[in-house]
Amino acid sequence: MEKFEVIIVGGGLSGLSAAWTLAKSGVEVVLLERGDYPGAKNVTGGRLYTRPILEYFPGLLEKAPLERPIVREGATLMAGERHITFHYGDLEYSRDPRPSFSILRSRFDRWFAEEAENAGAMILPKTRVDDVIREGGRIAGVVAGGDPLHADVVVACDGVLSLLSEKAGLRGPGGSRDHAVGIKEVISLPPEKIEDRFNLEKGAGAAHLFVGEATRGKFGGGFLYTNRESLSLGVVVGIRDLVEKEPALAAPDFLDDFKKRPEIAPLVRDGETVEYSAHVIPEGGHGGIGPLCGDGILVAGDAAGFALNLGLTVRGMEYAMASGVFAAKTILDARAAGNYSRERLSRYETLLKGSFVLQDFESFREAPRILENPRFFRHYPEWLGAMFHDLYDVPAGPKKRLFPTLRKHLSFPELLALLGDLKKARKL
Amino acid sequence: MSQDGTLKAKLGLDVFKPAREPHILIRPGMERDPRLKKAVLACPAGLYSEDGNGAVTLSIDGCLECGTCRIACGTEVLDWNYPEGGTGVQFRFG
Structure with a gap:
């Protein structure tokens, strides 16, 4: 019988953060990822705000393959015939520690997985988890590729849909009011063109959000982030508005129309689209947070609903990374006590409440409404x-x-x- | 869909590895369910279409595994899973 101390399901930011932290502490941890490599199934807008998480990853983020430090913010109110734009620049953004970076997840997560492996984690790609193993009411492992894999504790880091949490009986399927879909193109452009078009010093980056006509008046907005050699251009639309509200426009057309807008077209001119992606995003805020643990199981990242939209800032990745670290710390405590009961694992929630993660969700409890x-x-x-x-x-x-x-x-x-x-x- | 040619070209940019079986199935008898029709608008890859008789069909090639149809339509009309390990879309940028 295959038995591990910890099984992590999903090679995204929460899973990799948990694996990295546990491996560094000498715990036998295996991470199961259904893609060809961690990052193969992962999508972000996106930008990572690093200040809240620096302390949890000593010496790591400084060498991470992030894209560009964001030194300039833009926001546009987009009406049918016209738009109002403001830019915000801050010299502080050019000094270390930089507050945020643009990021491409396939690149970042793949690198992070190598770091976790170097620390001693075992990463099994191309492995889909199909079910949980229950023993006497507790989760005792998972079934992957028809094989039972046993563990003292399982961490569900399987993303916004978290089929694993459903299989474990922790939650049901999500609803359209609490979720949006993000649709994105990565558009290749030479670095000098990016710097010229966005008025940036060499290597620096810009972020821009668009509200209004970008989503035809539906909940959501457009986004544009500068990467090293590409732009990430996309729209996010609330799924309930997308299917119920007029005008009835097909999801892909939102991005096509947005890309043709006069505010956008000159910025992406001569760029070559190199990838098209989409992903569901949790939008429920505090109310969208699901159960965080059960007997023998913890839930982290998007799987737990850790994403927070405040209009000008849209965050998820640093909550995912911190929650992965707190899941790992909870496991270290449970391991020392030899007790992986729900009660013992509920220390995870205490750690999250003592940190920026659940404190932010509490502060912005009303934000989604x-x-x-x-x-x-x-x-x-x-x-x-x-x-x-x-x-x-x-x-x-x-x-x-x-x-x-x-x-x-x-x-x-x-x-x-x-x-x-x-x-x-x-x-x- | 108005801009179908553009969409097919965009999906052609992505790396897909074929799977043996479709990972999302319309549950038998649900082809005309109003909940299913939501997927026609909602799918970012435009994989759902409604025929002249009001039945919705799904062509799984090009699925971005985003989860939108599962949220929009629900699991009573869709038998929804991820594709088996090492198949389906493999993002190079993400």
Whole structure:
């Protein structure tokens, strides 16, 4: 009978973080990955915010194959005929430790897996896990490729759908209100072109988010990140809005239309698309967090629902990495006690609550309900766009006075609705 | 779909390794279920289509394994799994 101390299911950031941490502590750990290599099935927007996790990966992230440090933020309110954009730059972003980096997951995760292997973890790619093994009410291993593999404890790091958590009876299938789909193209461009188009010093990067017409008024937005030699361009659309809300537009068309917009087309001109990908994203925030442990099992990363959208920042990967570390620390404690019961493993939740992970989810508990306000995705971009149109407008003949021009847009019902939205946003 | 040619070209850029069996199946008798029709719009690879009789069919080649159809339609209409190990899409950038 094959028996290991720890089986980790899934070679994404949470699984690799758990494997790396456990292997460094001398634990016998095997990680099962269904792709040809860790990273083969993984997709991000994306950017990694490194400051919250630096302390958990001493000496590691400094040498990681990250793409570009992000030194410039952009945000665009995209209306049908016009757009309003602002940029935010900060010299602090160019000093170490840099706050965030663009990242391509197939490259990063593959490297991270090698680091975990060098630390002593066993990584088995091309291996799909089909079921859990139950013994006396506890999870005692998994079934992979028809073979039973036993373990003292299993860590479900199998991503947003987490079929393993379902098989273990911890949760049911997710719903369309709490999930979005991200659709992305990686577009190859020479580094000098990237730096010229985005006004960047050599090697530096930009991030840009788009709200409004990018998703035709549906929940979500567009994104653009500069990598070393490519751009990551994509849209995220809430799945409920995608299938229920007008206009009925097929998912791939959102990205095609977005790419043709005048705000985007010149930025990707002459670029060659080299990959097309898509992935479901947890959008439930605090309410989307599932059970974190059971007898003989822990759940980490997207599988646990650890993704948090605050509009200007969209985060998941650092929560995945930290939760993988905390799962590993919980296992080290359980191993010392020889006790992998649900009660003992619930120390995982205590560790998460003592860290930025669950503290962030608690602070932004109301974020999903505030951000799902449809006015953010159509009305505000159109309304502010119309105001700026009038301010910039020089018509044939005399120009109207500015104050009455603005006043026209600030009707009583408009202000009342704005006040209502601001009141709700106070909970952020 | 309006931009089908573009989509096929994009999917042609990805690395896919063939599997012996389709990993997602429409459950028998569910072909006309309204929940299934959501996949026609939702699938980023455009793999679901509705025929003239209102029945939805799925062609699994080009599946990005994103999970959107499972979330949009649910497991009562779809028998949903990941492809067996070492098959399906293999992202080189991700």
